[in-house]
Amino acid sequence: MRIEKLDLNGHELLYKQIADIIERKITSGELGVEDRIPPEEELCLDFKVSRRTMRKAILQLVKEGYLARRRNHGTFVISANPGKETDFKKKNEIGVIFNPEKEKKPHFHKILAGIEEKLREKGLYLVYGTINDSKISLAGKDRDIAGLIITGGITPKIVSAVEKAKIPYVLLGDIFQKERTPLKTDIIANNDFQGTYLATSRLAGLGHRDILFLAAFRDRYSWEIEQLNGYLQALKEAGIKPDPALQVETGRHEINAGYSAVKKIIESGKKFTGMVCLSENLCYGALKALREKDLSVPRDISAVCISVAGLDFIPEMTTVVYDCEEMGHAAVERLIRRVKDRGLKPERIIVPSKLVESKSTIKRREQ
Secondary structure, three states: OOOOOOOOOOOOOHHHHHHHHHHHHHHOOOOOOOOEOOOHHHHHHHHOOOHHHHHHHHHHHHHHOOEEEEOOOEEEEOOOOOOOOHHHHHOOEEEEEEEOOOOOOOOHHHHHHHHHHHHHHHOOEEEEEEEEOOEEEOOOOHHHEEEEEEEEOEOHHHHHHHHHHOOOEEEEOOEOOOOOOOOOOOEEEEOHHHHHHHHHHHHHHOOOOOEEEEEOOOOOOHHHHHHHHHHHHHHHHOOOOOOHHHEEEOOOOOHHHHHHHHHHHHHHOOOOOEEEEOOHHHHHHHHHHHHHOOOOOOOOOEEEEEEOOOOOOOOOOEEEEOOHHHHHHHHHHHHHHHHHOOOOOOOEEEEOOEEEOOOOOOOOOOO
C-alpha cells in the first residue's frame, strides 16, 4: 500500500487524515474487499505517528463499516461502499437466541463474551432470548432488533421460525441434521475436521500407532462425520491402518460414559498408547478409568482433548482449543454485513482451532 504524506501543519487531526487516506484506497480499489491491511506497528512507522493515533484511525474505519478486526488474524477490508448507519441508529440492538433444549453448551458464556465485546466496539447493544416450541421470545424487543444470532441446539424447525420473523440472522453452529443442505443464511462454525486431525497427527508424530478415538456420537450429524474424517485422514497420512475397535462412540458426553467406555476397552485386553477425547467430560471419565487400572498419563497413555471450555479445565492436558470468543466476533461482523446487504450470498465461515501442547503427550516408548 503506497503511503501518502500527512499535512502536519493543517487543521485536520492526524488520525482523520489517515482514515481518509485508507478510505480512498478502499473506495478506489487499491485495497480490495477481504484484503488485509498492514499491521498497526508497520503503519505507525510508515505514517510516522503514534500507536494511539493509528488505532483511532482504524477504529474510525471499523465504525464506518470499511474495516473489521479479527483477533489473531489482523484487520480486513469488508466493504468499499458500506451502507448508511441509519438502520443501526433506529435499531441498535442485536438479539442472541439460544435453544437450551437440544444441546447444553457449557461454553456459551465464552461465545456470549465474544459477541458482547464486538457489539460494544460497534456501539450496539445485546438482547438475550430463548426459543422453545419454535417460538422466539425477545421480551417485547422485536421492533428494536436489527438482526439475530441463533445458537445452541439449532433445529430445522427453529430455522423456519426465524425465517418467519423476517429479521436478518446468522447461525452460530450447525443445524442438527444428518446432511448439510444449501445455505439459507451464514453459518459460523468450528473446523471440526481440523480439530481431530491436529490431535491425531500430534500423537502419530510422537510414534503412537494404536490411537483410541473416544467420541459421543449419537446420530452421525454432519460435524460428527467431519470429526471422524479428521481422525481417519491423520491415520492415513501416518501410514496407520484404522482399527474399528479403537473407534468408540459412547452416545453421551457424560463423564460416566467416558469412564465406562475406556474401562471396557482396557478389560477387553485391547492395547492403545494414544487417546483422542472429543469432549472435556469424556476426557475426565477416561482419565478416571486409566487411574483405576494403574495406567498414567503420559507415561502409559498420551492423551489429547478437544475442548471448547478453554485451557484450564484439566491442568497440563494437551488440548485442541475451539476459539468460542472468536466465533462470537465473527458472528457479529457477518450479521452487520447481512443487515446492510440483504442480498449477500450466504457463506459458511470457519473459525480455525489450534493445538496447545502440554504434559499429557510424550514420545511413544519402545515395547
